[in-house]
Amino acid sequence: MTALNTRxxxxxxxxxxxxTLEEKAALCSGADFWxxxxxxxxxxxxxxxxxxxxxxxxxxxxxxxxGLNDSVPATxxxxxxxxxSTWDPELLRxxxxxxxxxxxxxxxxxxxxxxxxxxxxxxxGRNFEYFSxxxxxTGELAAPLVDGIQSQGVGTSLKHFAxxxxxxxxxxxxxxxxxxxxxxxxxxxxxxxxTRSQPWSVMCAYNKINGTYASxxxxxxxxxxxxxxxxxxxxxxxxxxxxxxxxxxxxxxxLEMPSSDGVNDARIVEAVRAGTLDEAVLDRAVxxxxxxxxxxxxxxxxxxxxxxxxxxxxAREVATRTAVxxxxxxxxxxxxxxxxxxxxxxxxxxxxxRYQGAGSSQVKPTRLDSALEALRERGLDxxxxxxxxxxxxxxxPGQDRTDDELRREAVQLAAGKTAVLFLGLPAVxxxxxxxxxxxDLPASHRPLLREVxxxxxxxxxxxxxxxxxxxxxxxxxxxxxxxLWLGGQxxxxxxxxxxxxxxxxxGRLAESVPERLAHVPAQLNFPxxxxxxRYGEGIFIGYRGLDAAAAPVSxxxxxxxxxxxxxxxxLTVEVAAITAATQADDVIVTVSATVTNTGxxxxxxxxxxxxxxxxxxxxxxxxxxxxxERVELAPGESRQVRFTLxxxxxxxxxxxxxxxxxxxxxxxxxxxxxxxxxxxxxxxxLEAPAQRPPLTKNSxxxxxxxxxxxxxxxxxxxxxxxxxxxxxxxxxxxxxFLTSMPVVKVPLMGMSDAITLEDLDRLVARYGKA
Ligand code: BGC
Numbered sequence: 153m154t155a156l157n158t159r160x161x162x163x164x165x166x167x168x169x170x171x172t173l174e175e176k177a178a179l180c181s182g183a184d185f186w187x188x189x190x191x192x193x194x195x196x197x198x199x200x201x202x203x204x205x206x207x208x209x210x211x212x213x214x215x216x217x218x219g220l221n222d223s224v225p226a227t228x229x230x231x232x233x234x235x236x237s238t239w240d241p242e243l244l245r246x247x248x249x250x251x252x253x254x255x256x257x258x259x260x261x262x263x264x265x266x267x268x269x270x271x272x273x274x275x276x277g278r279n280f281e282y283f284s285x286x287x288x289x290t291g292e293l294a295a296p297l298v299d300g301i302q303s304q305g306v307g308t309s310l311k312h313f314a315x316x317x318x319x320x321x322x323x324x325x326x327x328x329x330x331x332x333x334x335x336x337x338x339x340x341x342x343x344x345x346x347t348r349s350q351p352w353s354v355m356c357a358y359n360k361i362n363g364t365y366a367s368x369x370x371x372x373x374x375x376x377x378x379x380x381x382x383x384x385x386x387x388x389x390x391x392x393x394x395x396x397x398x399x400x401x402x403x404x405x406x407l408e409m410p411s412s413d414g415v416n417d418a419r420i421v422e423a424v425r426a427g428t429l430d431e432a433v434l435d436r437a438v439x440x441x442x443x444x445x446x447x448x449x450x451x452x453x454x455x456x457x458x459x460x461x462x463x464x465x466x467a468r469e470v471a472t473r474t475a476v477x478x479x480x481x482x483x484x485x486x487x488x489x490x491x492x493x494x495x496x497x498x499x500x501x502x503x504x505x506r507y508q509g510a511g512s513s514q515v516k517p518t519r520l521d522s523a524l525e526a527l528r529e530r531g532l533d534x535x536x537x538x539x540x541x542x543x544x545x546x547x548x549p550g551q552d553r554t555d556d557e558l559r560r561e562a563v564q565l566a567a568g569k570t571a572v573l574f575l576g577l578p579a580v581x582x583x584x585x586x587x588x589x590x591x592d593l594p595a596s597h598r599p600l601l602r603e604v605x606x607x608x609x610x611x612x613x614x615x616x617x618x619x620x621x622x623x624x625x626x627x628x629x630x631x632x633x634x635x636l637w638l639g640g641q642x643x644x645x646x647x648x649x650x651x652x653x654x655x656x657x658x659g660r661l662a663e664s665v666p667e668r669l670a671h672v673p674a675q676l677n678f679p680x681x682x683x684x685x686r687y688g689e690g691i692f693i694g695y696r697g698l699d700a701a702a703a704p705v706s707x708x709x710x711x712x713x714x715x716x717x718x719x720x721x722x723l724t725v726e727v728a729a730i731t732a733a734t735q736a737d738d739v740i741v742t743v744s745a746t747v748t749n750t751g752x753x754x755x756x757x758x759x760x761x762x763x764x765x766x767x768x769x770x771x772x773x774x775x776x777x778x779x780x781e782r783v784e785l786a787p788g789e790s791r792q793v794r795f796t797l798x799x800x801x802x803x804x805x806x807x808x809x810x811x812x813x814x815x816x817x818x819x820x821x822x823x824x825x826x827x828x829x830x831x832x833x834x835x836x837x838l839e840a841p842a843q844r845p846p847l848t849k850n851s852x853x854x855x856x857x858x859x860x861x862x863x864x865x866x867x868x869x870x871x872x873x874x875x876x877x878x879x880x881x882x883x884x885x886x887x888x889f890l891t892s893m894p895v896v897k898v899p900l901m902g903m904s905d906a907i908t909l910e911d912l913d914r915l916v917a918r919y920g921k922a
Contacts, residue, residue, distance in 0.1 A: 158197060158449045158452045158453040159195055159196070159197050159446075159449055160449045160450060160453055162196070162442065162445065162446040162449060164439055164442040164443050164446055165439070167194055167196060167442055168435055168438050168439055168442065170194055171191065171194065171438065173421055173424055173425075173431070173434075174417070174421055175191050175193075175194075176434050176435065176438045177417040177418075177420035177421045177424075177434065178191075178414075178417045179191065179196075179438050179441055179442070180401065180406065180407060180408060180416075180417065180420060180434070180437055180438065180441065181407065181408040181409070181410075181411050181412050181416055181417060182407070182408070182409045182410045182411040183198055183411060184215065184410060184411055185211075185215035185216070185391075185409075185410040185411070186200050186201060186202050186210075186211065186215060186410070187199065187200050187201075188201070188407070188441065188445060196442065196445065197445065197449075198445075199261035199262070199444070199445050199448050199452070200259065200260045200261055200262075201260065201261060201262035201263075201264060201307075201309065201353075201388070201409070202260050202262075202263070202264060203263075203264045203265070203512045203513055204263045204264035204265030204266075204309070204512075204513060205231075205232065205263070205264065205265020205266045205267055205281065205513060206228065206229045206230065206231045206232065206235070206251075206265075206281075206508065206513060206515065206640065207226045207227055207228040207229055207251070207254070207508075207513075207515030207517070207640075208223075208224070208226035208251070208254045208255055208258055208260065208263065208515065209223045209226070209512070209513065209514060209515050209516075210223050210224045210226070210258050210260055211223045211224075212224055215410075222516065223515070223516045224258060224516065225460075225516050225517065225518045226254050226258070226515050226516065226517070226518065227250065227254060227460065227463040227464060227466075227467055227515075227517070227518055227640075227641065228467070228507065228508055228515040228516075228517040228518075228520075228640045228641040229247055229250070229251070229466075229467050229470055229640045229641075230467070230470055230471050230474045230637060230638060230639050230640040230643065231280045231281055231508055231509055231513065231618060231637070231638045231640070232266060232267060232280070232281050232282050232283045233279060233280045233281075233282070233283070233618050233619060233637045233638065233662070233663075234470075234471070234474030234475075234636075234637035234638060234639060234640070234659075235247065235283065235293065235297070235470070235474060236282075236283030236284045236289065236290070236293060236662035236663075237474050237475075237476050237635075237637060237659035237660060237661065237662050237712070238293075238470070238473045238474055238658070238659060238782075239289070239293075239659070239660050239662070239758045239780055239782055240293075240473060240658075240782050241292055241293060241295075241296040242296070242782075243470060243473060244293050244294075244296045244297040244300065245296040245297065245299055245300040246300060246466065247297060247300060247466070247470055248296065248297040248298065248299060248300015248301040248302075248303070249300040249301070249303055249304060250300075250458070250463050250466055251263060251297075251300070251301050252300060252301035252302065252303060252304030252305075252306050253304050253456055253458045254458050254463070255301065255304065255306045256304050256305060256306050256451050256452075256455065256456050257455060257456050257457055257458050259452055259455060260306065261306055261307060261444070261445070261448035261451075261452065262306060262307040262308065262309055262352060262353060262444070262448070263301055263306065263307070263308055263309070264309045264311065264355065264512075265308060265309065265310075265311065265513075266283075266294050266297050266298065266308070266310065266311075267281040267282050267311050267312060267513075268282065268283060268290050268291070268294045268310060268311070268341045268342065268345065269282050269311075269312060269314075269315070269316050269317055269338075269357075270282070270284070270285060270286075270287060270290070270317060270337060270338055270341070270693060270694075271284060271285040271317075271619070271663050271693075271694065272285075272317040272318070272674045272678070272687070272693050273317070273318065273587075273672060273674045273675060273678045273679075274588075274591045274619055274620050274663070274666070274669065274672060275318075275587045275588040275589070275590075275591060275619075275669070275675075275678065275679075276317055276318050276319060276587055276588075276619070277318075277319040277582050277583050277584060277585065277586050277587045277588060278319055278509070278511070278583075278584050279582070279618060279619035279663070280508075280509040280582060280618020280619055280637070280638050281509060281511075281513055281584070281618075283341075283662055284662035284663060284694075285662070285663045285664065285693055285694025285695065285709065286662070286694060286695070286709065286776075286777050287336075287337055287338075287339075287340040287341045288340070288341075288776070288777045288778060289662055289777060289780070290341035291340060291341040291343070291344030291345055291348075292344070292780075294310070294341060294344075294345045295344055295345045295348045295349045296349075298310065298345055298349040298351050299349050302349070302350075302351070302352065304451065304456075305448075305450055305451030306448065306451050307351070307352025307353060307385075307444065307447065307448065308351045308352060308353070309351065309352070309353040309354065309355045309388060310342060310345055310346065310351040310353070310354045310355065311354070311355035311357070311390065312355055312356070312357035312358070312366075312390055313342055313354050313355060313356050313357055313366060313372070313373075313377070313387075314334075314338055314339060314342060314357060314361060314366060314372060315327040315329060315334070315338045315357065315359060315361050315366070315687075316357035316358060316359050316366075316390075317338075318587055318678065318679045318680075318685065319583075319584060319585055319586050319587050320586065320587050320679035320680075321679070321680070321683065322358045322359055322585075323358045323359070323392070323393070324358075324359070324360070324683055325359050325360065325679075325680060325683055325684065325685050326359065326360035326361070326362065326363050326683060326684050326685070327359055327360065327361050327362070327685055327687060328362055328363075328684055328685065328686045328687060329361065329362065329687040330687070330690060330807075331805065331807050331810070332690070332691065332770075332804070332805040332806075332807055333687055333690045333691050334361075335805035336691050336804065336805050337691055337693060339376065342354070342377075342381075343381055346377065346381045346382075346383050347381055347382065350383075350384075350385065351385060352385050352386065352444055352447060353385050353386040353387065353388050353407075353444065354377065354383065354385065354386075354387050354388070355387075355388050355389070355390050356369075356372075356373060356387055356388070356389055356390060356393060356405060357390060357393065358390050358392075358393045365393070365395045365396075365400075366393070367389050367390075367393045367394050367395060367400050367403075367405050368394075368395060368396055368399040368400040368402075368403045368405065369403055370402070370403040370404065372403075373387055373403050373404030373405060374403060374404040377404070378404065384440075385440070385444070386406050386407055386440045386441060386443070386444045387404055387405050387406050387407070387440075388405075388406065388407040388408075388409055389405055389407065389408050389409055390409075391409055391410055391512075392410070394408045394412070394416065397412070397416035397419050397420060398419055398420060398423045398428070398429050401420065401429065401433055401434065401437055402429060402433055405437075406436075406437040406440045406441055407437070407440075407441050420434060460518040460519075463518070464518060464519060464641065464642055465642075467640050467641055467642040468521070468642035468645050468646050468649070469646075470640070470642075470646075471636075471639040471640055471642050471643045471645075471646030471647075472646040472649050472650055472655035472657075472658075473658050473659060474636070474637055474639060474659050475634055475635060475636050475637070475639070475646070475647070475650055475657050475659050476634070476635040476637075476657065476659035476660060476661055476711075476712040477632070477633075477634050477635075477650075477657035477659075477712060477713040477714060478623070478633040478634070478635055478661075478665070478706075478707050478711070478712075478713070479627070479630065479631075479632055479633045479707075479713070480631075480632040480633075480713055480715075481631045481632065482631075483570065483610045483612055483631040483632045484612060484632045484634070484650075484651065484653075484715070485650070485651060485652055485653025485656075485715060486570065486572075486612075486651050486652055486653070488530070488532070488652045488653075491527075491532055491534060491570075491652070492532045492533050492534055494569060494570050494609075495534050495569055495570040495571075495572055496534060496535045496536070496537070496565045496566055496569045496570070496571055496572065497523070497524060497527070497534050497535070497536045497537075497572045497574070498536070498537050498538075498539045498562045498565065498566060498571055498572065498573045498574070498600070498604060499538070499539045499540065499573050499574030499575055499597075499600075499614075500538040500539065500540060500541075500542040500545045500548065500551070500574070501542065501574040501575065501576055501616050502522065502523045502524045502536065502572075502574040502614075502644075503522050503523075503524045503525075503536065503538065503545070503548060504522065504542055504544060504545035504548060505520065505521070505522050505523070505616065505639070505643055505644045506544070506576050506577065506578065506579065506616040506617075506638060507520065507616070507638055507639055507640055507641060507643045507644075508638050508640065509579075509582060509583060509584070509618045509638055510579050510580075510582075510583035510584060511583055511584025511585060512584055513584070517640075517641035518641065519641060520641050520644075521641065521642050521643070521644035521645040521646075522644040523574065523614075523644040523645070523647045523648050523651075524536055524644070525644065525645075526644050526645040526647070526648040527648055529645075530648070530652075534572075535565055537550075537558070537561050537562040537565045538550045538551065538558050538562075539558050539559060539561075539562040539573070539600050539604075540555050540558055540559065540594070540596040540597060540600055541553075541554070541555050541558065541596065542578055543578055543579070543580060544578065544579050555596040559596070559599060559600045559603065562600060562604060563600075563603045563604055563607055566604045566607055566608040567607040567608070568607070568608070568609055569608055569609055570608065570609055570610040570611075570612065571604045571605070571608035571610070571611050571612065572612045572614065572651065573600070573601060573604060573611065573612065573613050573614065574614050574616065575593055575597045575600075575601060575613055575614070575615055575616075576593070576597075576615050576616030576617045576621075576636075577593070577594070577616070577617040577618070577621065578594060581594065581617075582617070582618050582619060587679055588619070590669065591619070591620060591621055591622050591669050592621060592622050592625075593621050593622075593626075598625065598626060601613065601626050601629060601630075602626065602629060605626075605629035605630065610631045610632075611629060611630050611631050611632075612630070612631060612632045612633075612634070612651075613630045613632070613633045613634070614633075614634045614636055614647055614651075615633065615634070615635045615636060616636050616637070616638065616639070616643070617635075617637065617638070618637065618638045619663070620663050620664070620665045620666075621665075622665070622666070622667070622668065622669065622706070623665060623706045623707070624667040624668065624706050627706055634647070634650060634651075634657065635659075635661075653715065656714045656715045656716070656753065656754065656755055656756070657712065657713065657714050657715070658712070658714055658755070658756035658758070658782070659712050660710050660711065660712035660758045660760075660826070661707055661708070661709055661710060661711045661712060661826070662709070663694065663709065664694055664695050664698055664705050664707070664708055664709045664827075665705060665706045665707040665708075666698060666703065666704075666705050666706065667703070667704045667705060667706050671698060671701065671703035671704070671705075672697065672698070673689035673692045673693070673697035673698075673700075673701060674687070674689045674692075674693055674697065676688060676689065677689065690771065691771065691773060692771075692773060694709060695708060695709035695710075695773075695775075695827045696773030696774075696776065697773075699773060699774040699775060699827065699828075700773055700774060705828070708826050708827045708828035708829070709777075709826065709827040709828075710758075710760050710777070710780075710825070710826035710827045710828075710829075711825070711826040711827075711828070711829070712758070712826075714755040714756060715751070715753045715755060716749055716750075716751030716752060716753040716754070716755035716785075716787065717749075717750050717751040718747055718748065718749055718750060718751075718755070718757040718785070718825065719747070719748045719750045720745055720746070720747055720759065720823060720824055720825070720831050720832050721745070721746045721748065721832070722744070722745060722746040722792075723743065723744070723745050723821075723823060723832040723833075723834055724743070724744045724745075725741065725742070725743050725821055725834045725836055726741070726742045726743075727740065727741050727819075727836050727838065728740050728741075729839035729840070730799060730802075730814055730816075730838065730839060730840035730841070731841065732841055734799050735799065736798065736799050736800040736812065737798050737799070737800065738798060738799055739796045739797070739798055740797055740798065740799055740802060740838075741796065741797040741802070741819070741821065741836075741838075742794065742795070742796050742797075743761060743779075743794070743795045743796075743797075743821050743823065743834075744792055744793065744794045744795075745759060745792070745793055745823040745832050746790050746791070746792050746793075747759050747783055747785070747790065747791055747793060748785070748788075748789070748790040749785035749786060749787055749788060749789050749790075750788075751787060752787050753787060754784065754785070754786050754787070755784075755785060756782055756783065756784050756785075757782075757783045757785060757825070758780055758781070758782055758783070758825070759780065759781055759783065759793045759823055759824070759825070760777060760779070760780045760823070760824060760825070760826065760827070761777070761778050761779035761780065761795040761821070761822070761823050762775035762776060762777055762778065762821075762822045762823075762827060762830060763775065763776055763778050763797065763802070763819060763820065763821055763822075764776070764819075764820035764822070765804075765815065765817070765818065765819060765820070766818050766820060766835075767817045767818045768804070768815055768817070769815065770804055770806075772804075775820070775822065775827060775830075777827070778795065778797060778801055779795035779796075779797075781793045781795075793823075795823070799812075799814055800812055802814045802819070802838065806843070808845060809843075813843055814838070814840045815838075815840065815843070816837075816838055816839055816840040816841070816842055817837065817838060818835055818836075818837060818838075819835070819836050819837070819838045820833060820834075820835050821833065821834050821835075821836065822834075844858065844859060846920050847859060847862055847916065847919050847920045848916060848920060849894065849895060849896040849912055849913075849916055850894045850895075850896060851894065851895060852891060852892050852893060852894055852895065853866070853877065853890055853891050853892075853893055853894075853895050853898070854891035854892060856895055856919075857877055857891070859919065861919060862915070862918075862919035865915060865918070865919065866895065866915060869906065869907045869911055869912075869915060870898060870904045870906055870907050871904055871905070871906025871907070872904070872906065873898065873903055873904035873906065873907075874904075874906075876890060877890075877891070890903075895912065896909075896912065898912075899911075899912060
């Protein structure tokens, strides 16, 4: 490994002062596809940034951002859909360290990832690259991944900022999202990773948000990201995301990638000369770019090497932890000593694994394990039939036949046996660049499963897909279902470890498996039309929406079984009162519970903590995840887990004050095994200052009456009419009807002679400041 021509001593401030206007403008875009511009005259080196996220895609030859051309071998870890299912921050840190080492070993300064957009619709073609439908879980997992990568002296690029939740029309579409939904659903994961882990860079998304391209959105890139969250790194464009370069620079987009062939550099120079762009804005962007270049110099000056075998072993361990056991009637784990005689393996994906997604994240693995090979390596000569045609397996034995022929052969083989069926989505069904049109298994897989299950003694289904597939149509035909996601280069051997019980499944669903796509509220507005997608479901994505609609699910968010069982007991709750002096991070609620392994094997429980605000003044999801822990337990062993809630974690985004607001009143606290299996629940009353908007003439009678001082004063001023609203109201139904009227209507509509407009003015002057 040779050290690059590095400059450990870059003095950024001095260099910015020495650069010409043209040189500064040129630095603001790439030299080519993957490298920043160098300035030889001043000894400014160029650095390489490259994909990401679940392995390194460094192209040595022809460059592209679509995953078309070859790249250097690198460890292909499970993609984020699987990493999200581990619910294991510690493991994510280890994956990050390995990714960072490979990045550094390949002389790359920044790995372009992780991708932390929310899974708004199960159809998003790129869901395999994202962690979850829940912002809390996403942030908790992405932050340690970033820490791990950056611990190796190289950087990350947190992407795609923000609201890039579909691939359809991704380079133009405007995501129309209300303020509260942005703050509670689409921004919190970014906020957590930025504030906790300081990623070296943030990559802005292609799409527009409420009409403005993310690449030139001053509110997003400067007000929120830098001023509110304190981000001091570099903002880079997604590849080709720049619309108006000068507007982008002013909004806070520092680096354009890839090179715009000098076109935008010239525009920047022109704008500075014309006085429409302040040169200080350009200097600021150049400072950030050179700061990143300087930050990478120590690591690039001291290249490392990595052990591909050790990283492969880590990829295998990770893959065993990404798998989610959806269902098991006891057939799993299989008995290794009986498997060769009693089981058959069906499905081309057992031989030709589907292990990563298509597009810019496509890694060239250092090696690739298939489940079939892994069985053979253990001396288990289990009979195999491909079962269906798989485009990516062209040329493999049997792939020149028809689906019908392959199905018939597989059904014959399965008769009377334990059929281990490898099903899932072929590469063409999910990819960067386009969305799915349905969420079912392919047409050739479903009849295969049906017919095999009719003749087999037992049916075990292993799924390889990057985003949830519906299972409702065939769920009862399977005795066990193991969701493998896209397991990376060691996914095949990891699947065998799980099947044979060498490892026990410990993953939990980071996305819901709805019974039907139509039950997902976002589908009412997906993927939009005429360049606009309205996020009409608001905060109700994923389990939030399914729970609010009481929609049936096949498997709920948070669900996952293992080869043992757990019991949850002993909920304790402590609640402090919130006062005006309480800070955002102060702990208000502490909850503890005990989890016990009641089965006969070691296993991992993932106790989850949810909150609900049933009497809220704003629309709320029935429950929201606010904590989780991964607990390894031997048979009979118990452990106490503890969760806390800060003031901020109890708050919602208030659109009247444009800030985080905590409401007093009922707070439901639940602990259990999934979003729909919460055996422990307590309801407490949260004390917090009541936040009432200032009373005006247009406040309703009800709003006045809620105020302990203004209410009685108004009732008294209204004379006889006021008696309607007391505890001895002569007509409670009429009182209820009138309570929602603005108080100004009382004199205006002649409802009471006692109160005049002037009286009302006096009341407002006295009580109106709330
Ligand atoms: C993708 C990014 C990726 C970039 C560079 C874009 O098309 O959206 O995620 O990092 O290309 O390949």
